[in-house]
Amino acid sequence: MSSPSRARLIRATLLLGSLPWCLAPAVEAQSTRPTARDAAIGLRFGELRFEPPQVEKRTLESGVTVFLAEDHSLPLVTLDARFQGGYALLPRSSYAAATALPSLLRNGGTTVLPPDSVDYLLDFYALQMTFGGGGQSTFSSVNTLTQHLRPAVELWTDILRNPRFDSREVEIWRDRQLEGIRRRGDDPGLLAVSEFNRIMFGDHPIGWEMDEEDLDPERMNHEAVFQVYSRIFCRENMILGVVGDVRMADIAPVLEEMVSTWPSCTEPLQDPTPPQLRRGRRVFLIPKDITQSTVVMAAPGGISQSTDPDYFASRIGNSILGANGFSSRLLTRVRTEMGYAYSVSSLWTTPARSEGIVVAITQTKSGSTVAATELILEVMSEMRDRPP
Secondary structure, X not given: OOHHHHHHHHHHHHHHHHHHHHHHHHHXXXXXXXXXXXXXXXXXXXXXXXXXXXXXXXXXXXXXXXXXXXXXXXXXXEEEEEEEOOHHHOOXXXXXXXXXXXXXXXXXOEOOOOHHHHHHHXXXXXXXXXXXXXXXXXXXXXXXXXXXXXHHHHHHHHHHHOEOOOHHHHHHHHHHHHHHHHHHHHOHHHHHHHHHHHHHHOOOXXXXXXXXXXXXXXXXXXXXXXXXXXHHOOHHHEEEEEEEOOOHHHHHHHHHHHXXXXXXXXXXXXXXXXXXXXXXXXXXXXXXXXXXXXXXXXXXXXXXXXXXXXXXXXXXXXXXXXXXXXXXXXXXXXXXXXOOEEEEEEEXXXXXXXXXXXXXXXXXXXXXXXXXXXXXXXXXXXXXXXOO
């Protein structure tokens, strides 16, 4: 070996030999750095001050309550109408009609305006109008420029007060639901969640799933929808809210005119009933000739939002368990460490009037179904026995 080559080899050997000595202080310094947990615990924040917006409350002559939060930062006004009543406060025979109600209010036109004329006016005045509902309530809102407030309220009132429930739109909605029922089994995830709700909640509105009997023409037609509408959209069920560039002195007469001819409720709604949750360990299997499994597991959660002091702890616990993506324990263990699934998450429901449930859900290869299920149960047991 030539002298220059020998010299380079010696220098390289000396450099490599000195690396542990060079790196030792860095490794030692790294070991003394605070962990992310230590850093989080060490965070300090100033006193949190929350100043809620000033809300003005007024009861109209008709008896309807109005809440107003003035905000003159933009020339916009949003009006919201909430009605007590939904499919959970009606018999099962009205399930389809009550579910269809928000969609048909938006798409079914009024007694004066056909559906396409409603669409034209919404576009002409640049209105954002929404309709929706849940088990125990139905709602609608409209957002408008302040300068279009009067025509916006008039159109919104016409839709809410004088719905056409166009028979063609009713049939379109019904046909779409029937097609959804026929295709339900094609989506393993949707099928699993649907069956889980039925098994967990039984014959309760939370566990109801639309079926062909619900959509029978005797149950789902123009008259059935109008009957449900009449029970929900009446004066005593209504609360109004307004936010935006308007004052109570200006909006109250407009709302008074809006509700002045609204009929009183003629038939009471059913009282809500809490679900009877399934308890005890059970395994339910839906055989499908596919290469992937959907796993849904759950148990009663023991937390009610309105009365339980552990409500906020449950929100943090659910985030740590599986609701916070890659920083949650389930995704770290099931996906990152073991590679069993692309996605895994948790859900901890906390209803105001009943006990909620704790749920974990994932999809994995058929061959790893048992292993993924056991690992999820292990992580949930760790959360119970060794909480963070």
